[in-house]
Amino acid sequence: MKSPVSASPRYAFRLYVAGESPHSLRAIANLRALCGRIPGGVADVEIVDVLRDPPRALKAGILVTPTLVRLSPGGGEVQRLIGDLGDLSAVAASIGLPESGPGLPTELRSGPRGKPAKPMDTE
Amino acid sequence: MGSVRSTGKGLGGRGQWEFSAPNLANSGEMDKAPTGIAGLDEATRGGLPRGRTTLVFGGPGAGKTILALQTLVNAARFGDEPGIFVTFEEQSRQVVANASSFGWNIPELEKRRLFFLDASLDPGVVRAGQFDLQGVLAALSAKVKEMKARRVVFDGLDVLLTLLSDPHAERTELYRIHEWIARSHLTGIVTAKMVSSDPFAQAHYEFAAYMADCALRLVRSHKDGVSERDVSILKYRGSSFSENKVPFVIGPAGLEVAYQQLSGELGLRPSRPTRSPNRRISTGVERLDTMLNGGYFRAASVLLTGLPGTAKSSLSGAFVKAACRRGERALYVTFDGTGDEIVRNLTSIKIMLRSSVESGQLRILSGTSLSDSAEVQLMRITSAILKQRATCVVIDPISALARASDPSTALGVVSRFIHWSKANGVTLLCTSLLTSTDPHAEASGLGISTLCDTWIHLAYVQKGGERNRSLSIVKSRGTGHSNQVRELMLSNEGITLADVYKADGEVLMGTMRWEHEIGQKEDAQRRVSEARIRRIEIEREYEQIRARAALLHSELGLKSVELGAAKEAEQSRVTSEKSREAERRQRRFADFGEPRGGRPPTAAIARPKRRGRELGT
Numbered sequence: 001m002k003s004p005v006s007a008s009p010r011y012a013f014r015l016y017v018a019g020e021s022p023h024s025l026r027a028i029a030n031l032r033a034l035c036g037r038i039p040g041g042v043a044d045v046e047i048v049d050v051l052r053d054p055p056r057a058l059k060a061g062i063l064v065t066p067t068l069v070r071l072s073p074g075g076g077e078v079q080r081l082i083g084d085l086g087d088l089s090a091v092a093a094s095i096g097l098p099e100s101g102p103g104l105p106t107e108l109r110s111g112p113r114g115k116p117a118k119p120m121d122t123e
Numbered sequence: 124m125g126s127v128r129s130t131g132k133g134l135g136g137r138g139q140w141e142f143s144a145p146n147l148a149n150s151g152e153m154d155k156a157p158t159g160i161a162g163l164d165e166a167t168r169g170g171l172p173r174g175r176t177t178l179v180f181g182g183p184g185a186g187k188t189i190l191a192l193q194t195l196v197n198a199a200r201f202g203d204e205p206g207i208f209v210t211f212e213e214q215s216r217q218v219v220a221n222a223s224s225f226g227w228n229i230p231e232l233e234k235r236r237l238f239f240l241d242a243s244l245d246p247g248v249v250r251a252g253q254f255d256l257q258g259v260l261a262a263l264s265a266k267v268k269e270m271k272a273r274r275v276v277f278d279g280l281d282v283l284l285t286l287l288s289d290p291h292a293e294r295t296e297l298y299r300i301h302e303w304i305a306r307s308h309l310t311g312i313v314t315a316k317m318v319s320s321d322p323f324a325q326a327h328y329e330f331a332a333y334m335a336d337c338a339l340r341l342v343r344s345h346k347d348g349v350s351e352r353d354v355s356i357l358k359y360r361g362s363s364f365s366e367n368k369v370p371f372v373i374g375p376a377g378l379e380v381a382y383q384q385l386s387g388e389l390g391l392r393p394s395r396p397t398r399s400p401n402r403r404i405s406t407g408v409e410r411l412d413t414m415l416n417g418g419y420f421r422a423a424s425v426l427l428t429g430l431p432g433t434a435k436s437s438l439s440g441a442f443v444k445a446a447c448r449r450g451e452r453a454l455y456v457t458f459d460g461t462g463d464e465i466v467r468n469l470t471s472i473k474i475m476l477r478s479s480v481e482s483g484q485l486r487i488l489s490g491t492s493l494s495d496s497a498e499v500q501l502m503r504i505t506s507a508i509l510k511q512r513a514t515c516v517v518i519d520p521i522s523a524l525a526r527a528s529d530p531s532t533a534l535g536v537v538s539r540f541i542h543w544s545k546a547n548g549v550t551l552l553c554t555s556l557l558t559s560t561d562p563h564a565e566a567s568g569l570g571i572s573t574l575c576d577t578w579i580h581l582a583y584v585q586k587g588g589e590r591n592r593s594l595s596i597v598k599s600r601g602t603g604h605s606n607q608v609r610e611l612m613l614s615n616e617g618i619t620l621a622d623v624y625k626a627d628g629e630v631l632m633g634t635m636r637w638e639h640e641i642g643q644k645e646d647a648q649r650r651v652s653e654a655r656i657r658r659i660e661i662e663r664e665y666e667q668i669r670a671r672a673a674l675l676h677s678e679l680g681l682k683s684v685e686l687g688a689a690k691e692a693e694q695s696r697v698t699s700e701k702s703r704e705a706e707r708r709q710r711r712f713a714d715f716g717e718p719r720g721g722r723p724p725t726a727a728i729a730r731p732k733r734r735g736r737e738l739g740t
């Protein structure tokens with residue numbers, strides 16, 4: 001899923017997933033929700049399926065899936081997060097996003113620590 | 124797949140390693156993958172289950188990583204089976220560096236046969252939800268295909284699993300790995316750190332232990348400050364296995380498991396053939412050879428016991444010197460001093476070892492035993508023997524092995540060492556200190572006297588204000604031997620045994636012997652001269668009697684002549700008496716015989732003429 005690339009994207013992510021496993025699908029959905037919190041609403045996202053391209057995963061040192069790599073503008077790796085990003089608030093906090101934002105409606109929420117995103121007006 | 128033979132270089136210089144399982148009492152149906160670790164393949168009856176998962180767990184520093192890596196290295200080197208090592212805990216560079224001292228030449232193997240995957244998670248990684256291992260397994264599948272790998276290790280899996288939030292997730296991932304290993308037709312080892320002594324008490328690893336086909340537990344314990352390691356096979360589905368806890372050491376070439384089957388098969392497996400060119404070899408002391416009917420048997424074990432100072436080290440020195448003289452190589456292991464001291468002390472009794480040491484025929488190994496366990500010391504000694512290619516070995520004293528371990532462990536170690544020496548054709552001489560003068564106290568102490576073939580006891584005999592050294596052979600299997608107690612003499616001419624000297628049923632030694640010898644000589648002389656005197660006396664008496672007898676004999680002759688004459692005289696007297704009587708009667712006109720009718724006596728005048736003749740002139 002690729003969002004339109006803006007002139008200078010603030011956020012760039014690479015998400016490694018393993019096919020269409022439950023964890024992977026959740027991670028994709030949660031990432032989408034996260035992106036919804038980005039001011040400006042745009043982010044550069046690349047999704048890599050390790051089942052289709054194992055050597056790439058090895059080279060990148062990706063071991064568990066899903067793994068989210070946050071890239072700084074320019075392509076270098078800034079941060080890694082492992083897991084299906086279920087705890088959105090915590091994830092948002094760790095990557096410097098507001099803990100809640102105008103999340104897109106109808107997201108898949110799950111995971112033991114997943115919390116539904118609150119609409120902005122109630123914050 | 125059947126057995127794989129390879130002629131790779133032996134571990135630790137032990138010669139050829141046969142990297143195959145079939146001759147190790149394999150149950151037959153199950154295909155096993157050898158580990159190549161001495162003793163472990165024996166204990167598992169052939170190795171680990173092929174195509175299945177083996178769980179190796181233990182506390183920190185127990186040796187799990189080394190065991191797993193060594194198996195992989197052996198398979199790659201000798202079994203032609205490439206392998207992948209995935210490390211979750213340490214960085215792979217660290218693992219390789221830690222193993223560099225073993226001489227496995229990992230960099231060389233990494234070119235084609237070994238692949239290291241560093242799966243340790245960066246501390247900066249944020250945990251943000253549930254994850255699984257599909258990524259890494261997918262990546263590995265590709266690698267397996269590329270390398271044609273047959274073995275895999277997941278080292279430190281517990282680190283990864285603790286990141287998962289619940290036991291359910293852990294089980295899922297464990298099962299995923301287990302399945303992937305089987306599906307990929309790999310022989311897998313998973314190592315995990317466990318701090319409890321009983322895995323089944325740990326809910327975490329219950330499933331792991333249940334799921335795995337084979338589970339090994341490594342324990343490292345400290346007894347009296349000495350570290351001891353052992354491995355137990357907790358389960359092995361589908362195979363028989365040794366159920367006992369087996370000790371192991373981490374030696375110069377990796378793990379060595381000291382497994383010994385009851386039938387006598389060895390854990391430290393040698394590869395040199397047993398050689399026995401001469402049945403007996405010299406003890407170094409000629410008269411002792413005679414006492415033993417020729418000397419020590421080759422590849423026998425000899426125990427020399429005695430209090431300090433009873434010349435055990437001297438006899439040991441004589442033994443190795445004799446070996447060197449025969450052109451053989453020897454090793455003298457001492458826990459009581461340095462090599463130089465030994466050489467110096469023995470020079471004073473004319474046992475010259477310096478030239479043998481310099482030529483390399485004899486090596487003197489000084490051991491310190493204070494802190495090492497019996498296992499570690501044994502391993503050092505056997506390595507030294509192989510390196511020296513020694514056929515005659517002295518351990519002085521062997522009781523040093525028991526200093527750091529408990530007696531039953533030490534006895535087990537010594538027993539294994541004796542078997543190993545025998546199998547390798549090494550003649551072994553062990554000395555042992557005694558704390559009492561009763562040689563049978565030794566038997567209940569460390570107990571090696573029952574294991575050794577020959578037992579010689581050295582003692583002090585105190586008598587008459589002197590102490591002299593004595594030697595006696597308490598037992599010697601398979602040979603007749605002298606049962607005398609002999610005096611052992613050390614001088615600057617060497618070692619020898621004195622002649623046996625018994626008096627009144629007791630053996631005498633030293634000056635008492637000398638005195639007694641003198642006394643005996645004098646007695647003997649006296650008896651001889653007494654006899655001579657007696658003989659002379661009798662001779663004299665005999666002469667006397669003979670002279671007297673001669674005298675009597677001549678008297679006897681005279682007397683018999685007298686007797687003859689007297690007899691004659693008597694006879695003539697009788698005759699004349701008879702004729703006189705007849706004459707008388709005639710003169711009286713009596714008849715000879717009975718008178719008839721009574722003739723008157725006057726008739727006698729009438730016949731004087733007739734009588735005239737008889738009256739004679």
